[in-house]
Amino acid sequence: MQEQTPKRYYDNLVRHIESRISLDSEEKDYICSFFRLRKLLSKQYLLAQGDICRYDHYVCEGFLRSFYVDGNGNEHTLHFALEDWWISDLNSFLKQQPASRNIITLDASVLLQIDLENREKLMENVPKMERFWRILNENSSMAQDQRLLDTISMPGKDRYLALLDRYPHIEQRLPQKHIASFLGITPVFLSQIRKGIAKR
Amino acid sequence: MQEQTPKRYYDNLVRHIESRISLDSEEKDYICSFFRLRKLLSKQYLLAQGDICRYDHYVCEGFLRSFYVDGNGNEHTLHFALEDWWISDLNSFLKQQPASRNIITLDASVLLQIDLENREKLMENVPKMERFWRILNENSSMAQDQRLLDTISMPGKDRYLALLDRYPHIEQRLPQKHIASFLGITPVFLSQIRKGIAKR
DNA sequence: CGTCTATTTGAATGTACTCAAAAGCGGTGG
DNA sequence: CCACCGCTTTTGAGTACATTCAAATAGACG
Numbered sequence: 001m002q003e004q005t006p007k008r009y010y011d012n013l014v015r016h017i018e019s020r021i022s023l024d025s026e027e028k029d030y031i032c033s034f035f036r037l038r039k040l041l042s043k044q045y046l047l048a049q050g051d052i053c054r055y056d057h058y059v060c061e062g063f064l065r066s067f068y069v070d071g072n073g074n075e076h077t078l079h080f081a082l083e084d085w086w087i088s089d090l091n092s093f094l095k096q097q098p099a100s101r102n103i104i105t106l107d108a109s110v111l112l113q114i115d116l117e118n119r120e121k122l123m124e125n126v127p128k129m130e131r132f133w134r135i136l137n138e139n140s141s142m143a144q145d146q147r148l149l150d151t152i153s154m155p156g157k158d159r160y161l162a163l164l165d166r167y168p169h170i171e172q173r174l175p176q177k178h179i180a181s182f183l184g185i186t187p188v189f190l191s192q193i194r195k196g197i198a199k200r
Numbered sequence: 201m202q203e204q205t206p207k208r209y210y211d212n213l214v215r216h217i218e219s220r221i222s223l224d225s226e227e228k229d230y231i232c233s234f235f236r237l238r239k240l241l242s243k244q245y246l247l248a249q250g251d252i253c254r255y256d257h258y259v260c261e262g263f264l265r266s267f268y269v270d271g272n273g274n275e276h277t278l279h280f281a282l283e284d285w286w287i288s289d290l291n292s293f294l295k296q297q298p299a300s301r302n303i304i305t306l307d308a309s310v311l312l313q314i315d316l317e318n319r320e321k322l323m324e325n326v327p328k329m330e331r332f333w334r335i336l337n338e339n340s341s342m343a344q345d346q347r348l349l350d351t352i353s354m355p356g357k358d359r360y361l362a363l364l365d366r367y368p369h370i371e372q373r374l375p376q377k378h379i380a381s382f383l384g385i386t387p388v389f390l391s392q393i394r395k396g397i398a399k400r
Numbered sequence: 401c402g403t404c405t406a407t408t409t410g411a412a413t414g415t416a417c418t419c420a421a422a423a424g425c426g427g428t429g430g
Numbered sequence: 431c432c433a434c435c436g437c438t439t440t441t442g443a444g445t446a447c448a449t450t451c452a453a454a455t456a457g458a459c460g
Binding site (some may be wrong): 375377390392394 | 409
Binding site (some may be wrong): 356357389392 | 431447449
């Protein structure tokens, strides 16, 4: 695989932001100056439960997962993040309090990170970014809201089918146990669901 | 009960906004001019599933509930809104598409509503409002995220106890069936949970 | 008091979990 | 190339969580 230049990664970010607000080239450079490139290998922790989430991360490439480990040692997946998504523990990041979840890479990943202070400063100096994050948050709010509705209104099997429907290739990219923990069921039960579906 | 003047309601909104950003008195009046007062009796529909959610609503006083009715006629409560909260179907409002849920008053309520176009205009003319809504969305995102985590990681009984813990007086203000539909369980099962708890 | 709705109770059923064991699937090293 | 290791998935049995349906009871309101 060919190594991408840092420049290329920052271009991803710029394009991402420009899909929501318009920027002149001076602004682009200025905005980029607030983000630091970070490369991670596969299976590396970006954040551990209990630590403070110091950065919000834009994913240039790779694949990450955030999950909570409960008192019985069971994992519950909150989010996955592919390229062109963001990932953090919002609560921990905004309040600078201990995180309730882990974030780990599933593949080698390249991120652009910004800390809270710089994010504030960036919004102060480029008010458009206020708009950018407002829109970003609205979108994620809509998605979360839908997921919550699915979770409280559908049985596990239907949630699984709905997920396959929305992300047809998810099976190839993820072990089943992670899909199960995202759906809020156990891997064993997901296996049974799959058996039931295959039987037709 | 004494009738509040409209002025008083707008003051609520202003105080609410000022708790997040600072405003001069000119801005206050200007912002208020974008909101229209709306009074509803108890049990009135503010939005029906399938209709387009034309407004975002700030609750000056009263009590509302948003819920989805599934194919079997079961209700699933997404949100409650008390005074000083906002309520809408965000997805429907932002995309101007048919709503996936109903919004109904549980008590007589007074709202200040703004439509999408005016909200855009307001943010354009008072960029600070961009910031206001960004912060508002971040807060609601954090809350939703926590609720999702609770839902996928705890059994019904624990979710009920956690809810009581967070909103100790909720039992007095809500029939159990609404609490159940918020928790994602049936009223019958909630009754059994309560019996189990009382036995100690 | 009668009516309507909400809550409780009980029994039967379905959904989902735990535990344990077996089978499958890469890697790694001999 | 095969044997072995570690991890994931499957299978099966038993149990717990949660739902449905139906009937009884309790509360709220005119």
